[in-house]
Amino acid sequence: MKTAIQSAAFQFKLDLKSGVPAYRQIIDQVQAGIAAGRLASGDQLPTVRQMAVDLAINPNTVLRAYRELEIRGVIETEQGTGTFISGRKPQQSQAERERQLNQLVGEFAARCGSAGLALAEVIDRLKELAYETSRSGKREGR
Amino acid sequence: MKTAIQSAAFQFKLDLKSGVPAYRQIIDQVQAGIAAGRLASGDQLPTVRQMAVDLAINPNTVLRAYRELEIRGVIETEQGTGTFISGRKPQQSQAERERQLNQLVGEFAARCGSAGLALAEVIDRLKELAYETSRSGKREGR
Amino acid sequence: MKTAIQSAAFQFKLDLKSGVPAYRQIIDQVQAGIAAGRLASGDQLPTVRQMAVDLAINPNTVLRAYRELEIRGVIETEQGTGTFISGRKPQQSQAERERQLNQLVGEFAARCGSAGLALAEVIDRLKELAYETSRSGKREGR
Amino acid sequence: MKTAIQSAAFQFKLDLKSGVPAYRQIIDQVQAGIAAGRLASGDQLPTVRQMAVDLAINPNTVLRAYRELEIRGVIETEQGTGTFISGRKPQQSQAERERQLNQLVGEFAARCGSAGLALAEVIDRLKELAYETSRSGKREGR
DNA sequence: GTGGTCTAGACCACG
């Protein structure tokens, strides 16, 4: 038996004026949700049609985002059932992880700097992203 | 006192995989540079051809960015001389700034997610960085 | 200066009655071409529009195949220029390679058997695939 | 001499990622089994429910395959008893066989390509396999 | 009802 949509707490939003393709914004938000812990292995994503309605875009655009996430192994799709966060955890060496973290953070800080954004405000925004809805209910294992 | 070519210190960078059009990234960086005080009235921008070489893109793309900036009154072009930051304070709109912040943060969070990094640890690392930077007390040239 | 289409020797074909999606047949044929050595790093693929005309399908279908190949790192796409076989060579350990070869071949043989196909005829077909056009001109390095 | 349930030895397998619809794969395997002599007139096929469980698919999908086979006269269904290979020799058409060969070989070549294996070495390995098999001189039960 | 494939066609970004 399936329970109601657990990911109801997760809200997708589009900024159509940003120049960033809609499908890419969806991909980013799913991956950001995973990083923030708001989406975890087994969680169901909104159906293609539902998200299309929510975001007022064409279902094909949602489909495309989901397909790309599936190719990358981020989500899994079950015909006629729905779309779920995949169980895969890459699990790399601690050293490698550390290296990657520094690489990402360093590059990001540089970019913020060149955009005239203070790290302080950027960190605040990230915190919001991370903790905003982190206390929402989750589906276990699957 | 400012010299004519001081903006040589200003480095443009593109992320071609971000989904943000190249011309848009150039516009953003010019405006951010002005907002941050790294570009001021009268500073010369790289020539179209130079920037095209630097960024490994087509000169037409640079041209388009410059044209749009000129329309907005941010820069001024002098035939046979070069392109310069205009006298007007363009005052990058708050909305524009907000857009850019969300864009940067969202994309960054997505990368963290796909790298299997939790936002929590990333934020910690950023805080360290911010603290270190603030203790050194000034911005280094770049 | 670009020379004529080097991959002219490579012929794509679709079997629309097979039940296998067109986009997947394209993907398969590109990958098979690489395995057969008929497509090598740097070779240009037909343009999206050209292949669409050749195969009498919609350009979007070709686009989709190319996009998926790009996500997988098999090809690289240059805006306004064309689509090329990527330079990446996975390069794994010899032991791993051997294991994988046996795995693939074993599974394939089993499937042929259960389809009532003799290995002899299957091998013949594979040889045709492999040597058919292997003496066609190639573009160097890129 | 044939017993009623001898087809228990016949194993069906699905490749859900191949893009070939599940029902089609079942049809193909039944017809191939007949062509190969592993399924003969009067042999009983697994019940719809049993096959659905074995292949982890929906019973409706099996049903659809059986229905189509029955329409073609390949099998016969007896209410309350089971499903059996019909008396008629369906004679899988040459075209049909050709299609399946191309399908299998093409897909296999694609996998080899994406695994970075050259067809040449794969063919060698297959030849070895074929030789070994032919020396043992008979097909082992399976 | 859920996801998957495909088409036809508009408009954008880039060379």
Added chain:
DNA sequence: GTGGTCTAGACCACT
């Protein structure tokens, strides 16, 4: 001219 994004809508495969 090249590839890229998106829409609207038809039809298929599967639960």
